[in-house]
Amino acid sequence: MxxxxxxxxxxxxxxxxxxxxxxxxxxxxxxxxxMPTGYGDAEAEYWRLIQGVSMWxxxxxxxxxxxxxxxxxxxxxxxxxxLSACDVDQGKYVALCNHAGTIINDPILLKLADDRFxxxxxxxxxxxxxxxxxxxxxxxxxxxxxDVSPLAVQGPKADDVVAAIFxxxxxxxxxxxxxxxxxxxxxxxxxxxxxxxxxxxxxxLMDGSKGTALWDxxxxxxxxxxxxxxxxxxxxxxxxxxxxxxxxTDDATNPFEVRLGAYVxxxxxxxxxxxxxxxxxxxxGPGRHQLGVVLEGDRPSxxxxxxxxxxxxxxxxxAMTNGVWSRxxxxxxxxxLVSVEARPGNPVSVLxxxxxxxxxxxxxxxxxx
Amino acid sequence: MxxxxxxxxxxxxxxxxxxxxxxxxxxxxxxxxxMPTGYGDAEAEYWRLIQGVSMWxxxxxxxxxxxxxxxxxxxxxxxxxxLSACDVDQGKYVALCNHAGTIINDPILLKLADDRFxxxxxxxxxxxxxxxxxxxxxxxxxxxxxDVSPLAVQGPKADDVVAAIFxxxxxxxxxxxxxxxxxxxxxxxxxxxxxxxxxxxxxxLMDGSKGTALWDxxxxxxxxxxxxxxxxxxxxxxxxxxxxxxxxTDDATNPFEVRLGAYVxxxxxxxxxxxxxxxxxxxxGPGRHQLGVVLEGDRPSxxxxxxxxxxxxxxxxxAMTNGVWSRxxxxxxxxxLVSVEARPGNPVSVLxxxxxxxxxxxxxxxxxx
Numbered sequence: 045m046x047x048x049x050x051x052x053x054x055x056x057x058x059x060x061x062x063x064x065x066x067x068x069x070x071x072x073x074x075x076x077x078x079m080p081t082g083y084g085d086a087e088a089e090y091w092r093l094i095q096g097v098s099m100w101x102x103x104x105x106x107x108x109x110x111x112x113x114x115x116x117x118x119x120x121x122x123x124x125x126x127l128s129a130c131d132v133d134q135g136k137y138v139a140l141c142n143h144a145g146t147i148i149n150d151p152i153l154l155k156l157a158d159d160r161f162x163x164x165x166x167x168x169x170x171x172x173x174x175x176x177x178x179x180x181x182x183x184x185x186x187x188x189x190x191d192v193s194p195l196a197v198q199g200p201k202a203d204d205v206v207a208a209i210f211x212x213x214x215x216x217x218x219x220x221x222x223x224x225x226x227x228x229x230x231x232x233x234x235x236x237x238x239x240x241x242x243x244x245x246x247x248x249l250m251d252g253s254k255g256t257a258l259w260d261x262x263x264x265x266x267x268x269x270x271x272x273x274x275x276x277x278x279x280x281x282x283x284x285x286x287x288x289x290x291x292x293t294d295d296a297t298n299p300f301e302v303r304l305g306a307y308v309x310x311x312x313x314x315x316x317x318x319x320x321x322x323x324x325x326x327x328x329g330p331g332r333h334q335l336g337v338v339l340e341g342d343r344p345s346x347x348x349x350x351x352x353x354x355x356x357x358x359x360x361x362x363a364m365t366n367g368v369w370s371r372x373x374x375x376x377x378x379x380x381l382v383s384v385e386a387r388p389g390n391p392v393s394v395l396x397x398x399x400x401x402x403x404x405x406x407x408x409x410x411x412x413x
Numbered sequence: 414m415x416x417x418x419x420x421x422x423x424x425x426x427x428x429x430x431x432x433x434x435x436x437x438x439x440x441x442x443x444x445x446x447x448m449p450t451g452y453g454d455a456e457a458e459y460w461r462l463i464q465g466v467s468m469w470x471x472x473x474x475x476x477x478x479x480x481x482x483x484x485x486x487x488x489x490x491x492x493x494x495x496l497s498a499c500d501v502d503q504g505k506y507v508a509l510c511n512h513a514g515t516i517i518n519d520p521i522l523l524k525l526a527d528d529r530f531x532x533x534x535x536x537x538x539x540x541x542x543x544x545x546x547x548x549x550x551x552x553x554x555x556x557x558x559x560d561v562s563p564l565a566v567q568g569p570k571a572d573d574v575v576a577a578i579f580x581x582x583x584x585x586x587x588x589x590x591x592x593x594x595x596x597x598x599x600x601x602x603x604x605x606x607x608x609x610x611x612x613x614x615x616x617x618l619m620d621g622s623k624g625t626a627l628w629d630x631x632x633x634x635x636x637x638x639x640x641x642x643x644x645x646x647x648x649x650x651x652x653x654x655x656x657x658x659x660x661x662t663d664d665a666t667n668p669f670e671v672r673l674g675a676y677v678x679x680x681x682x683x684x685x686x687x688x689x690x691x692x693x694x695x696x697x698g699p700g701r702h703q704l705g706v707v708l709e710g711d712r713p714s715x716x717x718x719x720x721x722x723x724x725x726x727x728x729x730x731x732a733m734t735n736g737v738w739s740r741x742x743x744x745x746x747x748x749x750l751v752s753v754e755a756r757p758g759n760p761v762s763v764l765x766x767x768x769x770x771x772x773x774x775x776x777x778x779x780x781x782x
Contacts, residue, residue: 047439048417049450050718051647052735053536053660054441070416072423073442076536076659081418143548148541167422167445169538171664172517176545179512179686189664278420290445291422295540295558317548349419366421 054078057103058193058255066263066273074104074167083273090279090371093242097201098274099262102239102246103193103255107162108151108170114183119153119161121181122174124299124319126309130155135220135235138163139299139307140170145321147299148173150289152237154222162190166289177317192233194246195258197266198274202244205266210234214245222248227261230254239276241284241412278347279368282377285336285409292334292365292379294351298322300330301381303408333384336410337364339376339394339403344369353395354380361386364394370410377410423447426472427562427624435632435642443473443536452642459648459740462611466570467643468631471608471615472562472624476531477520477539483552488522488530490550491543493668493688495678499524504589504604507532508668508676509539514690516668517542519658521606523591531559535658546686561602563615564627566635567643571613574635579603583614591617596630599623608645610653610781647716648737651746654705654778661703661734661748663720667691669699670750672777702753705775706733708745708763713738722764723749730755733763739779746779 048071055077057063063080070082080101083089092098110118120127123138130136132155140149140163149170151163163170175187197206206214209227214234217223222235233248249258263271281288287302299308299322310323337354339345348367353360362382370377386392388407393400417440424446426432432449439451449470452458461467479487489496492507499505501524509518509532518539520532532539544556566575575583578596583603586592591604602617618627632640650657656671668677668691679692706723708714717736722729731751739746755761757776762769 046417046437047451048415049439049441050716051441051657051660052717052719053657056719068415070418072418072420082416142541142544169541172511172538173541173545175511176542177549180546180549288420288422291420347419348421350421350425 057101058249058252059101059103059195059259062256062259063101063273075106075165077104079104079275080273081275089274090277092272093199093240093274093277093280095200097197097199097205097266097269097271099266099271100196100198100275102196102276105164105194107164107190107192108174109188109190110161110174110185112159112185114185115159115161118174118178118183118185120312121177121316123153124308124312124316124322126312127153132157133222135222135237137220137307139304141299141318141322143318143321145298145318145325146295147289147293147297147302147304150287150304152220162192164194168290191250191252193249193252193255195249195262196238196244196246197262198238198240198244199242201269205262205269205271206234206245208265209261228257230258232258239286240280241286242280279371282366282368282379283370283372283409283411288366292381298325298330300325301332302334329384331384332362332381334408335380335382335386335388336406336408337378337380337392337394337403338406339401341376342374345376348378354382354392355395355400356386356390356392361392372411379408380405426470427618427621428470428472428564428628431625431628432470432642444475444534446473448473448644450644458643459646461641462568462609462643462646462649464569466566466568466574466635466638466640468635468640469565469567469644471565471645474533474563476533476559476561477543478557478559479530479543479554481528481554483554484528484530487543487547487552487554489681490546490685492522493677493681493685493691495681496522501526502591504591504606506589506676508673510668510687510691512687512690514667514687514694515664516658516662516666516671516673519656519673521589531561533563537659560619560621562618562621562624564618564631565607565613565615566631567607567609567613568611570638574631574638574640575603575614577634578630597626599627601627608655609649610655611649648740651735651737651748652739652741652778652780657735661750667694667699669694670701671703698753700753701731701750703777704749704751704755704757705777705779706747706749706761706763706772707775708770708772710745711743714745717747723751723761724764724769725755725759725761730761741780748777749774
């Protein structure tokens, strides 16, 4: 690991001061912003998420707000998923695509009102994308990056912590549903969501000046449950089969290739960006699909920094798009974006540092349903 | 400084291996890619640029290629600058704006052929922006991120180094002109450009597998001139008044506010994105302008991580958008994006870590013309 050099182009999170105080030792950047990725004890930070409860600064999940008379129309135009049944205070996972049907982001879309939506985005400038489409189509809608910063509480004890803060109603909140409330005067939206499969919430802080205050409230409420700091965990997310847009996708990836076909509704109106291309891809069938790969060997390898070629019978069939040491499986695992002819169970080899490492394709997720 | 954690979402440069071998100790991210920002001796790295010659991995300046029958039309639609007199093998600095006239990137546009252009972009996903406009307008053009990665050679001895490699013709190359050639079979475009005011070239590597080979050629040719590694230098660029899009601009900044009015041609066709808004802004006059600020004190302060409020007579008049210790001026300096009423010479104070630091507004650049 190398040092990251600071400047004003890469923004701090409202939780930055609190995370530094909590001992953050490493960061990544995402949406032009710093996100903590380590607090000095990766082993403990992993097991805290799996067995207890963990709190994450995920302010980098920026909220692109669509507001105004044509906000709902723009939301649908950007989303190849039928939003007509989406309730206020409900979120939907959507695969934003470009005109070629290539996935350019995979946000949660949150409906705040009939004329107000947030796109809680992955690492890509959807602010400009959404504005381009809106302006070119002459829509009456304002598109801004809102002052909204999620703080995730994840893990099997997350319900207990968030209920201790907001009350027992949070226990009955359904997946991707949210409610707006305040705590000590701080405006938040409490959503059942988060980039892990261990359960939990995201608290959407709606006042960037209150980051430390909200962090402290969660930290204090979590103390009886031994809460500690964490982050979107590279090991857990790979074990759980969660997609990282931009990491596991390239400039030719469509939703069907990366297990997002269930989120595409081919019968949305024809003016939805990318839908003609997606219909065509669906008819012909995608060329690649996403599987897992388990490598031989019982020692952790270095993290994967770039896509690695996967070979079968001497032919390149695709790429390994991430790679971690699974602490539960005790193996080096990763995602494989490979030709649809490749099947779970196939023996393959992965080209790593000039050597062919043997492995086997598997279904995803590695752990869980 | 904190560590940066690696993953496949943030890509390596073709020069990555060479820069690590050269001793890179810190990185930033830019266009979803790693860029070296230090080699362990910031003082020497600065003076090498000012007095000698420095080589930089700036592969993060990605090239968005427009190619096809409507490529020239799209280039003009995206650029509020008259491109009709742009020659093949010529570059132009352009301020890409959105429909509101807000600057969303400040690339060099390079014309490779009548139907082929590159936008050498700052840190924002212009790939998606350009595709959105092209598709919504039904243009016949392909927009891709090309396999092209600049290696900059900057400093007063840059001409000697680049002439030693390619021949004396490079000495007569005019600013922003370029020529395509090969060296040891490696395809490059040699351009007189670069993000410093010390003179030099950018070698646009057109084969990502040849990064180390090109690095070694430059390093060897530069040895007699004591070449060493460098990077877009935060101190030199502030002294020289060079804009960092995204660092010195916000989501309301128009070109007139940041000294780019000379690059806007108000008489381009009406279908150029943002031109109606820019005409309106030009007529009414921008609300802010960009000056320098010199702070009192003769000891280096920490680098500025976020915009700092600037006050005059107890009122906030704008923000300091960057801040460095000037090694030549022996003062803490930065850019001020302030109300147009504020003038060079005005005494101001900058709110830094809860304290008001006195200073004075100045013209830009601090050093040079």
